[in-house]
Amino acid sequence: MTDSPRLYLEDLYVGQRFVSASHALDADQIKAFARQFDPQPFHLDEETAKDTFFGGLAASGWHVAAITMKLLTDGGAPIAGGVIGGGAEVAWPVPTRAGDVLQLESEVIEITPSRSRPNRGMIVLRSETRNQRGEIAQITTAKLIVHRRPNPAP
Amino acid sequence: MTDSPRLYLEDLYVGQRFVSASHALDADQIKAFARQFDPQPFHLDEETAKDTFFGGLAASGWHVAAITMKLLTDGGAPIAGGVIGGGAEVAWPVPTRAGDVLQLESEVIEITPSRSRPNRGMIVLRSETRNQRGEIAQITTAKLIVHRRPNPAP
Numbered sequence: 001m002t003d004s005p006r007l008y009l010e011d012l013y014v015g016q017r018f019v020s021a022s023h024a025l026d027a028d029q030i031k032a033f034a035r036q037f038d039p040q041p042f043h044l045d046e047e048t049a050k051d052t053f054f055g056g057l058a059a060s061g062w063h064v065a066a067i068t069m070k071l072l073t074d075g076g077a078p079i080a081g082g083v084i085g086g087g088a089e090v091a092w093p094v095p096t097r098a099g100d101v102l103q104l105e106s107e108v109i110e111i112t113p114s115r116s117r118p119n120r121g122m123i124v125l126r127s128e129t130r131n132q133r134g135e136i137a138q139i140t141t142a143k144l145i146v147h148r149r150p151n152p153a154p
Numbered sequence: 155m156t157d158s159p160r161l162y163l164e165d166l167y168v169g170q171r172f173v174s175a176s177h178a179l180d181a182d183q184i185k186a187f188a189r190q191f192d193p194q195p196f197h198l199d200e201e202t203a204k205d206t207f208f209g210g211l212a213a214s215g216w217h218v219a220a221i222t223m224k225l226l227t228d229g230g231a232p233i234a235g236g237v238i239g240g241g242a243e244v245a246w247p248v249p250t251r252a253g254d255v256l257q258l259e260s261e262v263i264e265i266t267p268s269r270s271r272p273n274r275g276m277i278v279l280r281s282e283t284r285n286q287r288g289e290i291a292q293i294t295t296a297k298l299i300v301h302r303r304p305n306p307a308p
Contacts, residue, residue: 033220036220036224037220037221037223037224038220038223038224038227039224039227039228040227040236040237041236042236052235052236053235053236053238053299060223061239061242062216062219062220062223063220065216065219066187066190066191066192066216066217066220067191069191069192069214069216070190070191070192070193073192073193073194081206081207082194082195082196082206082207083194084207085215085246086245086246087243087244087245087246088215088243088244089241089242089243089244090241090242090243090244091240091241092239092240092241145207
C-alpha cells in the first residue's frame with residue numbers, strides 16, 4: 001500500500017489516470033503459480049514449452065491478472081475502502097515471459113452513482129498491463145464499487 | 155489431468171457441456187493468495203473483514219478465477235493441446251467464503267473456425283463456478299483457441 005491519498009467517488013473523474021508500481025516476473029513465479037492453478041506444459045517447463053502454442057515458457061493469463069490486481073491494490077488504483085470488483089473483462093494480446101517487468105496504466109472511463117444506494121457508485125477502470133518493451137500484456141476493463149466520502153460525525 | 159479423451163475442434167459442438175471436478179477452499183488458501191496478489195483486509199483476516207464491504211473473510215475474485223482455471227485444466231474443459239485463452243469476461247455474483255466447495259459447469263456457446271489458420275479455431279466457453287449451495291460464485295465467458303485434429307503422418 002502507498003501513502004497516496006485514498007479517493008472517494010466524488011474525487012474521481014472520467015479521464016483520470018493512475019500509474020502503478022512495477023512487478024518483475026521470473027520463471028520460478030510463473031511455474032509456482034502454474035503448479036497451483038494452471039498446470040499446463042507451456043507454463044511449467046522451458047523445454048516442454050518449446051513445442052507448444054507459446055513456443056516457450058509463458059505465464060498463465062490468470063497469473064498476469066493476479067499480478068495486475070496486486071499492482072492495482074498497491075497504489076495503482078488508490079481508492080478509499082479498497083479495490084472491490086464486481087466483474088472484469090481481460091484480454092492477453094501478447095504472452096508474458098520470464099524476465100518481463102509489468103506496470104499498469106489505468107484510466108477511469110465511466111462513473112455511475114448508484115440510484116438505490118446513495119453512499120456508493122460504480123466506476124469502470126480500464127488498465128493496460130505493459131511489459132518493459134511497452135507491449136500490452138493484458139487489457140483489463142473492471143467494474144469497481146466505490147464509496148462516497150462519509151459524512152463527518154455530527 | 156484426467157484420462158478422458160482430449161477433444162479437437164471437430165469434436166466440439168455448440169451446446170456441448172462439461173462438468174469439472176471440485177475444489178474445497180479454506181481460509182488458509184484465501185489468505186495465502188491474498189498475501190501474494192490481493193492484500194486487502196477483507197481477504198486477509200476474519201476479524202478485520204467484519205467491518206468491510208464483504209462483512210467477513212472472502213476470497214479474492216482473482217483467486218476464484220485461478221481456481222476456475224485449475225478446474226478447467228483438470229478435465230473441466232478436455233481440449234486437446236490445452237486450455238489456451240485469448241481473453242475472458244468474469245463476473246462474481248456472490249462472494250466466495252472459506253469452506254466453500256467450487257465446481258464448474260461449462261458449455262460451448264460459439265465455434266468459429268479460423269479463416270487465416272486452417273489448423274485451428276476459436277470457441278467461446280461459458281462456465282459457471284458454483285458453490286455447494288448452488289450459488290454462482292463466478293461466471294466466466296472465455297475465448298479459447300482450439301486445434302483441429304492433426305492429419306495422420308503420410
